[in-house]
Amino acid sequence: MKIPVLKQGEYLIASIQEAATDADLQLLLNELVRRVGEHRSKGVIVDVTVLDVMDSFAARLLRDIANTVRLRGAETVIVGIQPDAAFTMVRLGMTLDDVATALDLEEGVAYLDRTLKRKRGS
């Protein structure tokens, strides 16, 4: 099932569903990278609140999304990582050091607003 991507102002928002497969995630990456250019989006939010577990494929893909989107000129923030998922990821060494994270969608938007303001201010 295709993961829907919503456009909200300068941002694109994708909520990963529980049943998302590896293929769905790969499609999401393609879609986000394409639409960032199409809408000249400045930020991407990927919401993983419903995922109780995060396997290494999903973690790597989140990192790939962030890096690819950065090359396309936008910022990415991952929101809603659950405590159990976070702990498992860290134990498996998937710390996503170079990827921004936030508690939930609201925080993610606030983070992007701040980052963009800083970028534009300078």
Add this chain to the structure above:
Amino acid sequence: MRNQSPAGSSMTDPADPSSLMHDFDVTEAEISARKAFLEFGAEDVAKLQSLKPLAQRYATPMIEDLYRLFLAHDPTKAFFRDPKSLERVKQLQKEYFIGLTEGEYGTDYVERRLKIGAVHERIKLVVKWYLGAYAFYLRTVSRRIFDEHKNDPAKALDLISSLTKLIFFDMGLAIDTYIAQREKVIRAQQDEIRELSTPVLRVRDRLLVVPIIGLMDSARAYQLTDQVLRSIRAHRAKVVVLDITGVPTVDSAVANHLIQTVQASRLLGARSIVTGVSPDIAQTLVRIGVDVGKLHTLGDLQEGLVEANKILDEA
């Protein structure tokens, strides 16, 4: 709900969560194993049933004797100050005494035994008096049985041996309830201590302070991580200050756990500041090769709070 059949030969289901058998993990297989070990079989049931007329005849004088014993000793006397409750327990004892010869020793019987054990534990009637009362039962009942079968000592011995098996079966169950109740208390206390050992304090909106005091082991470190992560979500924390001033030493496992806590907190969107790293711990961390670049550390809790406030005010 208990299944009560009108015939009175009701069966308590050991799987019933409201039963004590369920609480104390006494299954039907467990009951059978205990009886098998005591070599308690059908012939014992028959012999005990044959004692019923005798039991009925002597129940009242027996119980009176037993309570004379209880009342003659201060520690046991203390339990029977109220004459009304004394009458009530005497009646219960009588029922128990006659119940020994009913011939029904299934799950209902076990459930009743467990209940009595639990009550004794609750009123703090300790095991020694309880076992003393059983000794009294055994020796007085044995004397009566011998009196009854003066001309056939072999038969009397047989009857007494069946009764002994049943009484030991009862004692086993009752002592188990004593132990199980204590263990329950110990478990509850351990949980409480564990909760207490890592308080997560909310200092201002979106700021948590975790003072870690005392020796850390892996179990406690794991529990700390769990509690910190859950608290971050519950309080929507943005900054967490982990103060380890009160931690005397760490080993590599605990140090790694600390770093994992910091990393996992970041995945949830919170920044962690570690404060109060003692000279000893600092040296240990460097010696065991912890990647200290991953930790945002500050000298003491005060500096940590100043920094945390700065981060929150900027946002």
